[in-house]
Amino acid sequence: MKKNKDQLMPELRKDPVSGEWIILSPGRSRRPQTLERRAVGPRRPSPKKGCPFEDLPDSGNNIIFEAWPDLSRWQIAVIPNKYPALVHGETHAVDLRQGIYSGKTGVGTHELIVTRDHDRSFADLAPSLAARVLEVIQGRYRVANDGNNAYAVAFLNYGPSVGSSLWHPHYQLMAVPFIPPHIARSLDSAERYFKKHRRCIRCSLIKEEMRHRTRVIEENESAIAFAPYASRRPFEVTVMPKRHSSRFEDEPKKVVADVAALMQSVLRRLRKYAHDPDLNFFIHNAPLGGKGYAYHHWHAEVLPNLSYLGGLEFSTGIYVNVADPDEVAKTLKGKRR
Ligand SMILES: [Zn+2]
Ligand SMILES: [Zn+2]
Incomplete structure (x- = not known):
């Protein structure tokens, strides 16, 4: 690892009280005084000209980790993030100490999965290509x-208000050398439930949702989409495989295709019935390592950005949600026009 100050190696820093981590990634704006208040406008198409993803294999100076079906006919390409929040090192993350503070060097994974069509977002891909995107992401997990990374997450930022500065559809995969406390908490809770009831909590939850059906939006053979009982934000949707599985990357093609189909349908429903909101979706997976966490039931979460987050949310983690999930399900099923 270079000690060169100009490299501005990102750093992982842990809050000694809460145990939460932050990534200090000063590479993009070295001088804080140059940061400007960012005006976030509506999502707007940008022209192909000047789009960094239009000539990936041809420009010669792009690193391409993987292309499908091949480099000359690519429909999906995996490339390093040009401005990585974490860098992939030859070495493991090294522990950093400063008095009572501790952190790690910012070694991890930060890559982009790009689909070829400049204007076709996940909802609009051919179903087979949408499934293939998820299969490529399985491979990236x-x-x-x-051996260095402990937890990986794949996500989509759709729209400028939720972190996407580029119009061209792309997904990100980030991996960090620890299990985030937020994830650890939900794993602990799933494990406690499993020990007590000898059942997976999310398998129980699926059963419950299927019995009442008031929050179920759609299902197919292997997956179900529903508005969670304790949705944090309006129009939040969970897409879950029906059969218990702790690891997204181990799912067979049929399940992946069914999850992709439901994700596409949910996104199209949000476009049709909820004003096509900016949103994030992400995969809530078991930690890396390939073993353990059998009590975890992986799933995807869709979080539209239709409300402001304020002091309460930031200070306590309590979200005020103005949309009843039962009504959200009705609306997304087209029964509330
Ligand atoms: Zn483009
Ligand atoms: Zn389960």
């Missing part, structure tokens, strides 16, 4: 499982 396996690659991220390199």
Whole structure:
């Protein structure tokens, strides 16, 4: 690892009280005084000209980790993030100490999965290509499982208000050398439930949702989409495989295709019935390592950004949600026009 100050190696810093981590990634704006208040406008198409993803294999100076079906006919390409929040090192993350503070060097994974069509977002991909995107991401989880990374997350930022500065559809995969406390908490809770009831909590939850059906939006053979009982934000949707599985990357093609189909349908429903909101979706997976966490039931979460987050949410983690999930399900099923 270079000690060169100009490299501005990102750092992982842990809050000694809460145990929460932050990534200090000063590479993009070295001088804080140059940061400006960012005006976030509506999501707007940008022209292909000047789009960094239009000539990936041809420009010669792009690193391409993987292309499908091949480099010349690529429909999906995996590339390093040009401005990585974490860098992939030859070495493991090194512990950093400063008095009572501790952190790690910012070694991890930060890559982009790009689809070819400049204007076609996940909802609009051919179903087979949407499934293939998820299969490629499964492969990247396996690659991220390199002995250094402990947890990986794949996500989509759709729209400028939720972190996407580029119009061209792309997904990100980030991996960090620890299990985030937020994830650890939900794993602990799932484990406690499993020990007490000898059942997976999310399998029980699926059963419950299927019995009442008031929050179920859609289902197919292997997956179900529903508005969670304790939704944090309006129009939040969970997409879950029906059969218990702790690891997204281990799912067979049929399940992946069914999850992709439901994700596409949910996104199209949000477009039709909820004003096509900016949103994030992400995969809530078991930690890397390939073993353990059998009580975890992986799933995808869709979080539209239709409300402001304020002091209460930031200070306590309590979200005020103005949309009843029962009504959200009705609306997304087209029964409330
Ligand atoms: Zn483009
Ligand atoms: Zn389960």
